[in-house]
Amino acid sequence: MTPTALAAATDTHCPYCSLQCGMRLVPGTDRPAEVLERPDFPVNRGALCGKGRSAPALLARDVRLTGPLLRDRPGGPLRAADWPEALDRVATGLARTRARHGPDAVGVFGGGGLTNEKAYLLGKFARVVLGTANIDYNGRFCMSSAAAAHRRAFGLDRGLPFPLADIPHTGCLILVGGNPAETMPPAVRYFRELRENGGKLIVVDPRRTRTAELADLHLQPRPGGDLALALGLLHLVIADGLVDQEFVARRTSGFEQARAAAMAHWPDRVERITGVPVHQLREVAAMFGRAATGMVLTARGPEQQSKGTDTVGAWIDLCLATGKAGRPYSGYGCLTGQGNGQGGREHGQKADQLPGYRSIEDPVAREHVAAVWGVAPESLPGPGRSAYELLDGLGRPDGVRALLLAGSNPAVSAPNANHVTERLRALDLLVVADVVLSETARLADVVLPVTQWAEEDGTTTNLEGRVILRRRALDPPPGVRSELWVLGELAARLGVSKGFPAGAEQVFEELRRASAGGDADYAGIGYERIAAEDGVFWPCPTPDHPGTPRLFLDRFATPDGRARFAAVTHRPAGEEPDDDYPLYLTTGRVLAQYQSGAQTRRVAELNAAAPGPYVELHPRLAGRLGIADGEPVAVTSRRGRAVAPARVTDTIRPDTVFMPFHWAGAGRANSLTNPALDPVSGMPEFKLCAVRVEPVGVGLVGSEPLGSEPLGSEVAKPEPDR
Structure with a gap:
């Protein structure tokens, strides 16, 4: 790499998973940009997976949207349009639906890959401009069960309450239902270093994954057995005298109720439920219970269940009973999936939350945020429907009739996707803002092409609670705009001319004020500081506050400072195998x-x-x-x-x-x-x-085009703005 090219390099971050790995981008010659390692960023220390290394390929014009698209009639083709026509169509459709059916007939669906600034402004747009309660996002499908359990136990939810760098120093780590060797490969070095330091790694997964092959011990339970497994381990810890009585008495509440629930899950019963042999249960209980320090990390396996909150709660109970929480190199954490799954839910995309991780039902929270937004607290709507409930109600008389969707593809990612696709088709108006013509965008009445990671400034919050800064390295194509600009233009057309700036840093400055005093307090975090410190951990209430890489060392975030046990019991999944579906x-x-x-x-x-x-x-x-x-x-x-x-x-x-x-x-x-x-x-x-x-017979297998093709003959190539 020449000195000139190095001088043109921009420090930024990968657009994919929640590690938000550091990288450097250099404008390319035969492609939009080239990726260089950034060894000084502490999370990945220069390592990148194939997705990160190849991320600039998506910046090429032949694979992405470069101008707005409109559909003139139901079932008709999408055609190229200019921005004024597209925005007028959207604003008119939203206003018409709201006038005919009420504000909750319009809805917003966001994504866990949007920057904090976009997530914040999307939530503000829904509540201030549209006046709707119906906003949620695909992060509800990511770690919402872990978040609920975290808040119930500790009073505060952050994916990891400690930095990734702490993992190699713990004595025993149980990883439940996660496969970081494939989902976030640069993180695997932390698990390897754990074992090199003499620590033990236990992996719980129905499959022997690449991650499970790294483990000292692999438990292979039936799907849906994670809750019973955690309760069985807690039973053995109690029976074998491995409870940290001093910690339980001093820093927790509710142990006796949790103890009673766990004692109903004796080893033989747990083996019958989970398929995990009793001898393995005993080995894990002893290994974890006797370790001086320990961690439990969960991922989507135990969380994406109809009993996910209770399942995570039971694993937290195991940490609390053994004194492995609120101490250095110990604790419960969640491996967040999406790039901004953490920050995306902290600042207003979820149906029940306001910026700063505030409850939308809390009068004090409503008053604070309303003051920042310059509106009356009583004008803010209450909680709306969660993600799947919102999607399930699309197009129905009592549901959302017009939907603005940004950074999500529920036609593929939502459960019961055939049904969700039918509901998307039933809308009076579907507007999709995206980088590419996704399967959901192909159903839309209006498609808005928006900027992506390398073409814009903005912050995200990784799985550690580290707020990081993506820097603009390239100019977007002429016909592409940021979601921030789009929201401002729509707000103006809908009668709100102020409060929706297009500049990311300007939006972040307002976010800081809106989050001040909340659980996720960003008030002391600014762009310059993030760049200087390689990210800042929230909560960070003032500019001179050091940030909080490790939570709960002195007290938990509950009113009395104690962590709360969850008295939960095993129950079947929402659907179990039978003769017809075995x-x-x-x-x-x-x-x-x-x-x-x-x-x-x-x-x-x-x-x-x-x-x-x-x-x-x-x-x-x-x-x-x-x-x-x-x-x-x-x-x-x-x-x-x-x-x-x-x-x-x-x-x-x-x-x-x-x-x-x-x-x-x-x-x-x-x-x-x-x-x-x-x-x-x-x-x-x-x-x-x-x-x-x-x-099935050969020839009956296949799929629709996988999306690597051009936009296709159904779409005329859009022209740049004139």
Whole structure:
């Protein structure tokens, strides 16, 4: 790299997972930009996965939207339009729906990849301009159960209450339902360093994943068995005298009730429920209970269940009973999935929250935020519907009739996706703001092309609670605008001419004031400070505050400063196998694709590594069904059918099949998944449902175009603004 090129490099961050890895971008010659390592950023220390290294490919004009698109009639083709026409169509449609059906008939659906500034302004737009209660985001599908359990136990939710750098120094770590070797590869070094330092790694997963292969011990429970497993381990810790009585007495409440619940989950019963042998249960309980320090990390496996909040609560109970919380190198944490899954829910995208992680039902919170926004507190709506409930009600008389959707692709990513696609089609108006023509955007009446990570300034908050700064490295194509600009233009057309600036730093300065005094307090964090310190950990209430990389060392964030046990008991999943649907289906991600695949399926390098969906099944199951590796199989649930090639492997349980969820078309895994909701968090039960598997004839397998194609003949190429 020449000195001139290095001088042109911009320090920024990867657009994908919650690590938000540091990287440097240099304007390219034969491609939009080139990625350089950034070894000084403490999270990834220069390491990048294939998605990060290939991220600039999505900046190319031939794979992304470069101008607005409109549909003139239902079922008609999308056509190119200019911005004034597109924005007028959106504003007129939103105003008409609101006038005819009331403010809650208009809705907003956001994404966990949006910057803090975009998430904040989207929430403000919904409540101040539209006056609707109905705003939520796809982060509800990410870690909402962990967030609910975290708040219930500790009074505060942050994905990790400690930096990733603490992981190598703990004595024993239990990772439940996560596969960072494929979902966030640069984080794997922390688990390797843990073992190199003499610590123990235990992985809980129905599949022997790449991460499980790194472990000292791998537990392989039935899907849905995580709650019983945690309670069984707590039972053994209590029975074997491994409770830290001094910690429990001094820093917690509710232990006796949790103890009584756990004692009903004796080892033999837990083995019957989970399939995990008693000797393994005893080994884990002793390993974790006797370690001087320890951590439990959960991911989507235990969280994406209709009992996800209670399941996470039971794992937190295990930490509390053994004194492994609120101390250095100990605690419970959640491996957040989406790039800004943490910050995205802190500042107003969730139906029940206001900026600063404030409850929308708290009168004091409403008064504070209303004062920042310059509106009356009573004008702010109350809580709306959670994500799946909002999607389920689209187009119905009592539901949302006009939807503004930004940075999400629920036609692929939502549970019961056939049904959700039908509801999207039933809308009077669907407006999608996105970088690419996703499967959801193809259903829209108006498509708005927006800037992406390398073309804009903005902050995100990674899984550690570290607020980081993405810097603009390149100019967007002439016909592309930021969501901040779009919201300001729409607000003006809908009668609100102030309060919606297009500058990211200006929005962040208002966010700081709105969050001040809240749980997620950003008041002491500014752009210059973030850049100087490689990120700042919230809460950070004043500019001279050092930030808070480690929470709860002195007290928990509950009114009395004590962590609260959760007295929970095992219960069945929303759907269990039966004679008609005798197998479990579980879903997840693969290394080379990300979320709904709307972006990664447009990158040739990633498509070559992971070209399409598949169905993973055990050799015994394959033999019983007469299925050979590579042959097409049909997976059927009570909600739909998916067809994909079989991948026969002994790394999965014989009673379970696995499908990655990144693809649309015939292989869409979320055609099958169950929308049964956790009663506390509103999380759908993505991680398990009952299915049957059957061989199908060759030629019946396939999927719709995977998204790596151009926009297609149905869309005229948009022209730049004139």
